[in-house]
Amino acid sequence: MDRLDWNLLRTFQVIVQMQSISSASARLHITQSAVSQALRRLETQLDRKLIERSGGHFYLTTSGRHVYEIAEAVNGDISRLQLLLSSVDNDVVGEIKVLAASRIQSDVYDRFWANFRAHYPAINVHLDVMRSDDIIDTLRNATATIGIGLAPRPIKGLERYFFLRQRYAMFCGKGHHLFSAETTRLEDLANEDFVSFSSDIIGGSLSPLTIFRDQHGFTGKVIATSPNYDEIVRLLIAGYGIGCLPRHSAGLEVDRGRLRMLPPEDGICDVELHMLWKKDALTLAGQAFVDEFIHYMDDHDDDERARCSG
Incomplete structure (x- = not known):
C-alpha cells in the first residue's frame, strides 16, 4: 500500500463513472491503452479483480465497489485540499x-x-x-x-x-x-x-x-x-x-x-x-x-x- 499510485485510483474512478474504457479515455485525454494498463496495474497492486467483463459490459466486483468508494473519498479530499490552499494567502517569500x-x-x-x-x-x-x-x-x-x-x-x-x-x-x-x-x-x-x-x-x-x-x-x-x-x-x-x-x-x-x-x-x-x-x-x-x-x-x-x- 505504501507504493500505491493514487493516480490509478483517479483513473479507476473515471472508468466506473463513464462505464467504459473508451469514454474514460476521452474524459482523461489519454489513450484507451493507457486506461486499460492503469486498470491492470491497480488490480495487480491490490491483488484483487475489480471489474468483470461480459457481453460488452462490465460489472464491479465486491472489491471493486469498495475500491470505488475509497477512490471517491480520496479524490474528494484532494479537491477540498486545492480549495483550502487557494483560499489562503500565498506563502512564497x-x-x-x-x-x-x-x-x-x-x-x-x-x-x-x-x-x-x-x-x-x-x-x-x-x-x-x-x-x-x-x-x-x-x-x-x-x-x-x-x-x-x-x-x-x-x-x-x-x-x-x-x-x-x-x-x-x-x-x-x-x-x-x-x-x-x-x-x-x-x-x-x-x-x-x-x-x-x-x-x-x-x-x-x-x-x-x-x-x-x-x-x-x-x-x-x-x-x-x-x-x-x-x-x-x-x-x-x-x-x-x-x-x-x-x-x-x-x-x-x-x-x-x-x-x-x-x-x-x-x-x-x-x-x-x-x-x-x-x-x-x-x-x-x-x-x-x-x-x-x-x-x-x-x-x-x-x-x-x-x-x-x-
Whole structure:
C-alpha cells in the first residue's frame, strides 16, 4: 500500500463513472491503452479483480465497489485540499529583481503587476529600467535573473517567452520642417537626418529599423541617439531629425500635437518584447514570477496585450 499510485485510483474512478474504457479515455485525454494498463496495474497492486467483463459490459466486483468508494473519498479530499490552499494567502517569500525596457505601455501588463501583488504579497520587487541589450548582458552575467525587453532571436543560456508585439512607425516633431507639410511621401524622407535609439544598429535589438532604412535607400545621417524613449521624443520635438517609435505609445504625443506620424501609414516593422530569464538561477520567488507572468499572459491575445488606454 505504501507504493500505491493514487493516480490509478483517479483513473479507476473515471472508468466506473463513464462505464467504459473508451469514454474514460476521452474524459482523461489519454489513450484507451493507457486506461486499460492503469486498470491492470491497480488490480495487480491490490491483488484483487475489480471489474468483470461480459457481453460488452462490465460489472464491479465486491472489491471493486469498495475500491470505488475509497477512490471517491480520496479524490474528494484532494479537491477540498486545492480549495483550502487557494483560499489562503500565498506563502512564497523573497525578493526578485526585474529588468525592463522603458515605456512598456500595455493595460494587460499594468494589470499583471496588480495581480502578482495580490497573489504574492510577501515577495518584494526591485524593478529597474534598462536598454534591452544591457538587459541581455546582465542576465548572461547572472547579476539578475529576469528581464522584459527586445529579443529578436533566441539567446543561448536564456529562456524566452513572447510577451508583446510593437509596431514601429516613422515620426517627426513640431520643430521639424515636415511637421507642417501638407502632404508627405515616403520618398520625401530619403535625405532626412535621423534621431535613433542606441540599439538601432545592425545586430542590435532594433536592427529591423536599420534594415528598413537601408532597403529604402535613405541617405540621411544619424545625428542624435539615446537609449531612452523620452529623450528620443525630446530630440524629435526639437527638430533634430525624423525617427522611429512604437506607434501605440507615440500616439499619445501625436494627440498632444507634439509629434506627427510620417509614411508609410501602416508603419515600418513589428518588434517583439519577450520575458527573458536564466532558468537555473531562479529562486522560488523568481520562479513564481515567471510562472505567474506566463499564466496571466496566456489568458490574453496579442491585440489585448497591445491595448493601451493611456
